[in-house]
Amino acid sequence: MSLRFTFALLLLLAGNSFGQQESSLQSILADAQKAQSANDYITATTDYKAAVKIRQDVPELWANLGLMQHESGDYEGAIQSFREANRIRPSLYVPNLFLGIDYVRTGKQKEAVPLLLKAERMNDIDPLPSLTLGRAYSSLGEYRLAAEELQRTIHRDPKQSSAWFALGIVYLHQVEDEARTMTARSPDSPYAKALYAEALVKQDRYKEAEDLYHQVLAAKDQPDCMLSEQGFLEILQNKLEDAARDFQAERSAHPECTIALLGQSRIAVERGSPDEAMRLLQQVWSRNAEFITSHSDALFAGMKQHDRNSFEEFLSQQSGAEEIATALKHTAQGNQPMGNSNDGSSSAPLSLSDAERAFQEGNDAKCVEHLRAGLKSGSSQTLRLLAVCSYFSGNYKLTSDTGAELAKIPVLSSAGLYWSLKANEKLAQDSLAQFEQLEPNSARSHLLMGDIYRQRQLFADAENEYQKALEIAPGDTGAMMGLASAYLGDAKIDQAIAIAERSLAQTPDDLETNTIMGEALIAQHRFAASEPYLLKGLHxxxxxxxxxxxxxxxxxxxxxxxxxxxxxxxxxxxxxxxxxxxxxxxxxxxxxxxxxxxxxxxxxxxxxxxxxxxxxxxxxxxxxxxxxxxxx
CATH class of the missing domain: 1.25.40 (Serine Threonine Protein Phosphatase 5, Tetratricopeptide repeat)
Incomplete structure (x- = not known):
């Protein structure tokens, strides 16, 4: 990084005749650049410190010193050098940028924000200011601002894997933040219970989820298409007849719920009727092609990979279904596009009546086009319909923004939080899928995905990711620690102890692994044996x-x-x-x-x-x- 940003001071100072002292400076700078080229940042730092003693009035010298201190991990020293460069000449890009970067690294996010905003205004091509600004906003809990900056980073450099990962984490933070708000405001609302039921399904706690869906469906005010949500749960429970009844009942009562058609297609696959499944998918496709790609996870949830591959192969060989097969294969490979990032402005006039007509016909994308202009100025009825249509059309960014506006209306707060939370979860999944695409099958990718799955209590998925990381990097202590923690969460105590012992053999003083080992031993009622590990964990x-x-x-x-x-x-x-x-x-x-x-x-x-x-x-x-x- 330093080679990219350092100033060519030999050229900058060339031609100036300042006598013997300046000749000495030229020699020092030559040594500094030689050390820098060899990645010897400690020596380069020493050289630049000598240089600024000779010429304290040259901001580029201070900036280069700061960069060398930054590269050698002396962030406090770098901050002082960048501040001096900025004092002498506030218009320089590098001191503003890296002062902001190092403020973020040292936990001074508030101080970093104005500097990074200034750097971003100076250079609208470099993705680094917006990337760092996104991280700063995230640390400050300003998740929507963070998402905007990270999206700006990705627009400037779509292959910036760190930005995709950071964006995914920001959306997960928004999910957490909105979940806490929902719990505080309306924990017993049908919207809160519907979200809880979805979470239970993901944890394979089907009976608890079933009870909650019954409560939601008995409520007068409930999220759209809940019968279909229950139907997909019943498929996972192998209750195909119950699921089929729910999907049919949904279509009869709510023909706008395209997801019921998707559910009926899944039932047809399960019953060995691929022709019927294809016919139903074609109906979905004719309504809204994006619906299939954005909701393929529901279509294939719990299906064996062999069965999915066979169905997709069948579709690819049928006249009129090739596009559907291609779209499904595309999403299976992790290529699902992000939700539309349009900010909600539109030249199309607002038309609630046209939107409602399109919604009833199951044309969610057309519904969105009629309502998009109402994001900032529409009525509560407009916002509520826009949230539903945008979600089912796969426009999750718009859903997130609409849900946030809807949540500001007290009587509709639960509905707004519900749609925003669901959209942000989808956006997180899409962002992290993009990250995995850019870093396919790397130990780092599997480790980070394992951490995410473990935090969400999806322990089997976490274990799989950590094991993949260890296949690539067998000695990775982070992966071993994560795997031990996932085993512990999954009540696989013997495996947790075995992998923790393996990790501690390499890093006996690792505090978190010692804590995991202590907790696992307590789970086996080996209390005395746990104490030495837990005493280490106290640090x-x-x-x-x-x-x-x-x-x-x-x-x-x-x-x-x-x-x-x-x-x-x-x-x-x-x-x-x-x-x-x-x-x-x-x-x-x-x-x-x-x-x-x-x-x-x-x-x-x-x-x-x-x-x-x-x-x-x-x-x-x-x-x-x-x-x-x-x-x-």
Whole structure:
């Protein structure tokens, strides 16, 4: 990076006659550039420090010094050098850009933003300012601004894999943020329950999801096409007759729900009727070709790969179905295009009546065209219809923006959050798929995807990704740590211990792996054996500490160390998600004769359990073993 941005100071200073001192400067600069070319940034830093002592008034010298300090990891030193360059000449691009970059690296995102905005205005071609600005906004929790900057980065450089990954993480953060808002505002709404049911389906918790879908369908105000959502669950449960009834009932009551046609096509495939499945897909295609590509995941959910390949091959050989086969194969290869990034402006006049007519005909794309102009100025009715049509037409960026506007209307807040959250989840999937395309089958790609799956409690998928990473890089301790954590989450305790031992053999002092090993040993009731690992874990990053204290408290309690157990459990209460720690603390207080403290702990336990029952949305939890905001 430094070779790209450093100033050619030998040329800059050439021709100036300043005597022996300047001759010495030219020699120092030649040595600096030689060291820089050899990636010897420490030596180059020393040379540039000598240079700025001779000419303190040359901002390019300070900028080059800052770049060498940046490359050698001395970010605080680089910040001082860039600030000096900026003081002398505020119009230079490099000091503004890298001062912003190093402020982000040192956790000073607010200070970074104005510098990066200035750098972006100076150079609208370089993707680095917008990429770094996107990361800064993400760290500040300004996810929509972050997404805009990262989309700008991708527009400038579509092959920027780091931008695709960062964009995917930003959308996941938006999902989490909106899920928390939904939980706080309306945890018992049908929209919250529908989202929770979808999350349960992804975790293979079908019975719980089934109960929730029944509650949603009994509600007067519910998300569109819920019978079809239940139908796809029933396919996964192998209840084909129930699914077929639901899809037919959906089509009869809500002919606009094209997804019911998709469900009937899936039923036909399952029943060995590919001709009927093709006919139904052709109806979907005639309504909205984009629908098939944007919702192919629903069509093929749970289907064996062999069966999918056979059906796609059948389609490719049928006259009139070749385009459908090509589109499905395209999405299977991870080439699904991102949702339309149009900001909602349109030259077409707003026409709610025309939009409603198109919606009833199942033509979601046409519905969007009639409503797009109403994104910023439309009525609540316009926004609600635009959210639905844009989602089912695959225009997820527009859905996200519309949902955000809709969520500002108190009585429609749940509906707005529902559509925005679903759209952002799709956008995250698409962004991360693009990242995987740009870094196919790399250890880093599999590691990062494993982290994402693990955070979302999709442990089998996470295990698969980590194993792929280890096939490529057998000694990767990050992949081993991730795999051990995924095994632990999947209740595969023996495997978790085995892989953690393998990792600790290479890095015995790794704090997170020690914590995982301690937790796995506790799961096997090997409490005394867990303590040395957990004591190491007490030096972990702050967000992990409550979890480590809680684990150590459990170990001490099992070993009869009551006083130590109470201390550690108290320090770990921030990690109590189900009230279990408060209950254990209450028992320890009772045993110690402190009944008031025991009663208080029980009351706190009940409050947590009540809040848990109300929490109807699963959010993406902050991982205790990786930081997905780190640049890939």
């Amino acid at each position: 972990s990053k702050p967000q992990m500490l409550p979890h480590v204290h809680a684990l150590l408290g459990k170990a001490y309690a099992a070993d009869g160390k009551g006083t130590d157990a109470i201390r550690e459990l108290t320090l770990g209460l921030a990690s109590d998600e189900d009230g279990g720690l408060h209950y254990q603390l209450a028992r320890l207080y009772s045993k110690a004769g402190d009944q008031p403290a025991a009663e208080l702990a029980i009351a706190q336990m009940k409050a947590i359990q009540q809040k848990r029952r109300q929490a109807s949305v699963i959010a993406v939890e902050d991982s205790h073993s990786s930081n997905l905001d780190d640049a890939p």
